[in-house]
Amino acid sequence: MNTMTRTLVSLTAAAGVAAGGLAGAATATAQPARSAPAAVSTRDAAALAVNNLGLSTTQARYVQCWIKAKWNYKGALDGQLGTQSWKSLQRWLKTHWGYKDDIDGIVGKNTVSALQRDLKKYHGYQGKIDGIAGAKTKAAFKDFAADSKPYC
Numbered sequence: 001m002n003t004m005t006r007t008l009v010s011l012t013a014a015a016g017v018a019a020g021g022l023a024g025a026a027t028a029t030a031q032p033a034r035s036a037p038a039a040v041s042t043r044d045a046a047a048l049a050v051n052n053l054g055l056s057t058t059q060a061r062y063v064q065c066w067i068k069a070k071w072n073y074k075g076a077l078d079g080q081l082g083t084q085s086w087k088s089l090q091r092w093l094k095t096h097w098g099y100k101d102d103i104d105g106i107v108g109k110n111t112v113s114a115l116q117r118d119l120k121k122y123h124g125y126q127g128k129i130d131g132i133a134g135a136k137t138k139a140a141f142k143d144f145a146a147d148s149k150p151y152c
Contacts, residue, residue, distance in 0.1 A: 049082060049083060049105075049106070049107075050080045050081060050082045051081055051082075051086070051107040052079075052080070052081045053081070053107070053133050053137070053138055053141050054133075054138030054139075054141060054142065055081070055138075055141060055142060055145050056079070057078070057079025057080065058079060059079075059142060059145035059146070060079040060080065060081045060085075060145065061077050061078065061079040061152065062145045062146070062148040062149045062151070062152055063081065063085070063089075063144070063145050063148050064076075064077045064078070064079070064081070064085055065077060065148060065149075065151035065152035066148035066151045067085060067088040067089060067092070068088075068151070069151045070092070070151075071088040071089070071091050071092045072088060072091070073085060073088040077152070082105070083104075083105030083106075084105060085105075086105040086106070086107055086111065087103050087104070087105040089111075089115070090103045090104070090105070090111060090114075091103060093111065093114035093115060093118070094114075096118070097114040097115070097117045097118050098113075098114055098117060099111065099113075099114035107133070108131075109131030109132075110131065111131075112131045112132065112133045112137065113129050113130070113131040115137070115141070116128075116129045116130070116131070116137055116140075117129060118144070119137065119140035119141060119143075119144060120140075122144075122147075123140040123141070123143040123144045123147070124139075124140050124143055125137060125139075125140035
């Protein structure tokens, strides 16, 4: 009986050490719970979006000066072409360059296509009217910004 008790105690102790060691290892390597990122609605994301289409903040500010003078832009002259800047530009594009989408401040394919029409006529853009803001579109938009400088 004494041998059986010792064997049982030994097995129980060994199991306890093994279980304790594994539990300790699991605790030591456990990652802290991460909080989920705050949900952002599509509308909020659009409001936070800035798309200077390759312009520096100084060049983008020139564009903002122009839209303030010509297209009722009421936002800051901060060189960040965000939603309000693009809404003003979309009003201009809708009036003169065939923009047929919502005035939402989102720089999508239709916004870029309409912008490319102006850039092709007045700012040296030689690419396709494809709604893709590639290197040629961005270069012509820089010319547009340079022409907007006198409004600052």
